[in-house]
Amino acid sequence: MKKAIRNITLAVSVTTLTASAVNQRWEGTGGDGLWTNAANWSTTSVPAIGDNTANWTGDAITIDTAAFADRFWARGGLGKNVLTITNNGILTTAGDIALNEFSNNEVYADLIMAGGAAIVSNNLSVAGQDTSQGGGRVFLNSGSVEVLNSVKIGTAGQGVGVDGEVTINDGTLSVLNRTLVGGGNLDTDEGTLIINGGQYIEGTNGSSFAIGVGAGSGTVEINGGMLVNNNALKMDVDASNDVGTATINLNGGEWWQLGSSVDMQDESQIIVGEGVMHWAGDQLAAVTALVTNGFLTPAGGPTNMLAESWDASWTNSTVVDYGYWSNTYTRVLFADVDDVTNGYTTVWAQDLTPPPPGLPESDGVANTHSFNNGGGDQLWSTAGNWNPASVPTGEDTAKQIEGGTLIVASEAEVLALLNGHNNTSLLAVVTGGSLTVSNNAEIGNDGGSGLGKLVVDGGDVSVLGELSFGKKGTATRRGELELNSGTVNVGGATLVGNQATGTVTINGGVFNQPYTVFKVAGSDGSGTLNVNGGSLELHTGNDVWQPLQVGTGAGDGVVNMRGGLIRTRHLVLGNNNAGAAEVNLYGGTFDLAHGWTGSLFMRSEGKIHVEGGVFKWNGTDKLPYITNLVAQGQMTWDNGMTNMLSESWDHSWTNGTSILYAEAAGGYTTVWAFDTTSVPAGYDAFETLYDLQEGAEGDDDKDGLSNLGEYAINGNPTNAADTGQMGMSSDGSTFAYVHAKLADDSSVTYRLIDTTDLVNGSVTTNGYVSQVNGPVDGDYLTVTNNYDMTGKPEQFIELEVEQQ
Known part of the structure; x- marks a missing residue:
């Protein structure tokens, strides 16, 4: 097949523009x-x-x-x-x-x-x-x-x-x-x-x-x-x-x-993938070199061929191993000169991986299907893996209560979902898979002491009703979510640890809940929300009251952030119960997106702890509320960032090793902690300030004085004309040698070596008769070393500095 194409050039309008500037x-x-x-x-x-x-x-x-x-x-x-x-x-x-x-x-x-x-x-x-x-x-x-x-x-x-x-x-x-x-x-x-x-x-x-x-x-x-x-x-x-x-x-x-x-x-x-590259001329050798060196690869591609003939092809098989299941993808890259497009080398891909099955046809009858992996391949789409032996449809209830691993690698729909076991039941939605539950999904709600777990690795999960992890039972029953990539969308409430134990961990991807509440430990069970990456987007409009609630029951509710984003309209911490209600910001950003002062509601057990993360509250009028939380011990901090989030702030608090900052700017009140122990000190700070490249013994400005020497006597190591503060004076029989000295860095020692004869004379260390320290000015003070010159026709003095 031949395809003619005209040359593509750039046409632009060029206008000469001149005027006086305002x-x-x-x-x-x-x-x-x-x-x-x-x-x-x-x-x-x-x-x-x-x-x-x-x-x-x-x-x-x-x-x-x-x-x-x-x-x-x-x-x-x-x-x-x-x-x-x-x-x-x-x-x-x-x-x-x-x-x-x-x-x-x-x-x-x-x-x-x-x-x-x-x-x-x-x-x-x-x-x-x-x-x-x-x-x-x-x-x-x-x-x-x-x-x-x-x-x-x-x-x-x-x-x-x-x-x-x-x-x-x-x-x-x-x-x-x-x-x-x-x-x-x-x-x-x-x-x-x-x-x-x-x-x-x-x-x-x-x-x-x-x-x-x-x-x-x-x-x-x-x-x-x-x-x-x-x-x-x-x-x-x-x-x-x-x-x-x-x-x-x-x-x-x-x-x-x-x-x-x-x-x-x-x-x-x-x-x-499904796109096409057209490269002018015969570039077959160049394409081959790019493929050989791993620069040009296929990924996906259409299932139909762009042409019936080609000049070169390369097959690429990739095994994606999730740890609990693996799949092999086979793609072919093709290159053709002139036949597809005259005058061009055309490059395209084709996907030889069998396409996933579509949704099964409904029989119109609501059934309950139990997963037993009878077909042996762990796939949701295999009829033999279910009892009865057909794939569940949109009016059916799916149960995974016999343990094992169930993989959703294609499109799946059910009315309701129940997962759990005395050992482990793992339900994974991988890349290419989507799971839609039109009613409620219960993860970890079966068995006495086992784990029910939902893992999302690149797939999409939509629960139109309630999504729960550890809804009923005791503390030994666990329900968990691990979102590594992909999306989770929930139309109803999310319960993380209700009567049993629940954990949600977001490492990547997006968890979106626009309509109702997300509860962490809302009853007797404990709940933990870990956000290490990705984002948790909770409703920020006006029609949902208190969308994020932590520790409002008797159980412990804890949020740990080490990265990523949590955005919510309200945050509720505690309800005067015995359980904990904590948000620990080790990293990431917590965005309290509503400006109402009641959007942060904390009972006595509520606590926000700031380390490497950032707490943002909509509105620049929240400084009094942050100040009050610090005074009550409900906002604490430790360690912190090693670089400042902003060079300006409105209030700060210190605990000796770190500082908590609050700034009202840009429509938000922003709170972060800074680790004071991370600040370079001494020569390291000097080296950082001047961006020195040659180390302490080096001489960046080539003025004959080492970088350490410049530091010791208040010089500029990047300016050869500035070699620090040294001087001499005489008054009768007294000779004074004056130099700058670091006021607070005891790691640098100063020695004055003197002699009256450079050839045959003996050497004396610190042979001055008196030494006077001047007032401190910044990081330095001035030292005056007085020598008695009685009977001495001349004196040679050398200043040596050393870092311990």
């Missing part, structure tokens, strides 16, 4: 959010083409007609600082659009294209400035963006790092020069380009389309639409072994590589 700051006082309302700007005039415009208020701005600026830059809160260009809107800049610039801490800024146009005469920077911290996002839903220089997505940053993201759902984004996705200055920096539809076109003026070139990571996700690259492609080409990666995921759509050079190094990959 600094325009958005204030939003006009009340309508419109760019073209002069009352919204600091100068009460609409910006002209030469004006430098900025928005750091966190307000939303709309452009619905022609608008101009020299450049536009923004910073603000997540989802609040949004510039939207609508159908009739056109923004033309003579310089950059910079989303997230001059950030003092983690902030966000968004650009939404909703049918309008943006013409950027220099760079489009999306969390790509050296002064960026946090996120910047572009959503091209329709319309066009023309960039006459380069696009930079998460390519720089400072402090907490950056996360730049550009998503194209429809429309066209064209760049005349080059694109840089990810890399950045820090290992944590990320840049992502997502194409769901529309097209992204890179022109011929640039040197390369660069992904992950730098310390951080860059990712291009193509799910649909088209990306056209007229330049070379460079992935993770940064001459380093940093942790950053460079990835292209061809999940769908097309990548047209018109530049002949593709350079992939280090941790870079092109993963071909």
Whole structure:
């Protein structure tokens, strides 16, 4: 099959723009959010083409007609600082659009294209400035963006790092020069380009389309639409072994590589799913080399072939071992020159793994099906694994009460679910699997002293009713959830340890409960919620009262966070019962998203303990409440972070080894702890301050004085003209040698070596007749060493310093 295609080139409008510059700051006082309302700007005039415009208020701005600026830059809160260009809107800049610039801490800024146009005469920077911290996002839903220089997505940053993201759902984004996705200055920096539809076109003026070139990571996700690259492609080409990666995921759509050079190094990959790559010319040898070196691999792919003939193919079999079950996936990567697309080497994948079975047909009768693994393969979709011997359907109740492991690797539906056993019953929903329970699901609600466990490894679980772990029984009966990846959605309540023992552990993925309460130890049993990654999203609207309740029964309720996110409207801790009611923040972020003062409800047994995590409470008026909790001993802290979350704060408390900080800013009151023992001290702090590379005995500024010497006498180890504080003076028969000395670092010792004859004279240590210490000034004091020169025609003195 032959397919003809025209050459794809980049066409952009070039406009010469000049004007005198005026600094325009958005204030939003006009009340309508419109760019073209002069009352919204600091100068009460609409910006002209030469004006430098900025928005750091966190307000939303709309452009619905022609608008101009020299450049536009923004910073603000997540989802609040949004510039939207609508159908009739056109923004033309003579310089950059910079989303997230001059950030003092983690902030966000968004650009939404909703049918309008943006013409950027220099760079489009999306969390790509050296002064960026946090996120910047572009959503091209329709319309066009023309960039006459380069696009930079998460390519720089400072402090907490950056996360730049550009998503194209429809429309066209064209760049005349080059694109840089990810890399950045820090290992944590990320840049992502997502194409769901529309097209992204890179022109011929640039040197390369660069992904992950730098310390951080860059990712291009193509799910649909088209990306056209007229330049070379460079992935993770940064001459380093940093942790950053460079990835292209061809999940769908097309990548047209018109530049002949593709350079992939280090941790870079092109993963071909259901998308197609077209590479100009005969690139069969180059494709073969990429496959051989592990840079180009298939993952999934359609089950139908793109062509009936091809020039090369490679088969890839992957075994995914979950520890309790394994599955083999077989994919083939194909390459063809000219036959699929004339003048191009076309690369695509095919999935040879048998497709999972669909939902079984219902017989219209409600039955109870018990899992017994009679078929031997552990799969939910195998009829022989059930009694009666048919797969449960949407009106049936499924029971797993005979122990063993049950795997959901395809689509499954039941009315109700019961899991538990005297030993262990493990129910796992893996990648490709989905389980929908239209009523209640009970995990660990059978047997006397066993474990019922639900594991989600990449699959999706939806429970429309109540989801419980250890609902009934005694403490020896246990129900557990382990969410490693994938999603859990609950329509009813979630009970973690009701009368028996319950545990929910979230290592990744998303647990979403939008409608009702999530209870940890709401009765006599104990319950534990562990969040190590991923997120627990509880309802934040106005129609659910107290969505997160911990320790409201007689049992112990404990929340342990070591990473990830918990977001809830209310938090209830305790109910004047004997059991514990604790939130321990060892890591991650707890977001109390409602601003009402009663959204944190704590009884006498309630406690929030802060170590490496962050507690955020909506509203900047919560400092008195935090202060009261600290005074009552209901908010405690220990250890803490080793880097400061913010350089400013409104209140702090110390316990000797760590400090608890509270800051009211950005619409939240934020609380965190800092470990004072982690602060570098002495020479280590000096080395960190000046970013020294050669160690204590080295000499970074090559002035002849070691770095330790500079530290000892208050020098600057990066400035050869500053060698510290030393001096001499004489008064009659007294000679004074003066030098700076560290006031509080006893690890550094000072010795004065003197002699009257450098050839034949004897050497004396600290031979002064008196020593006087001056007042302390900062970290140093001045030492005056007085020598008696009576009868001495000359004296030679050398200062030696040593670190113990």
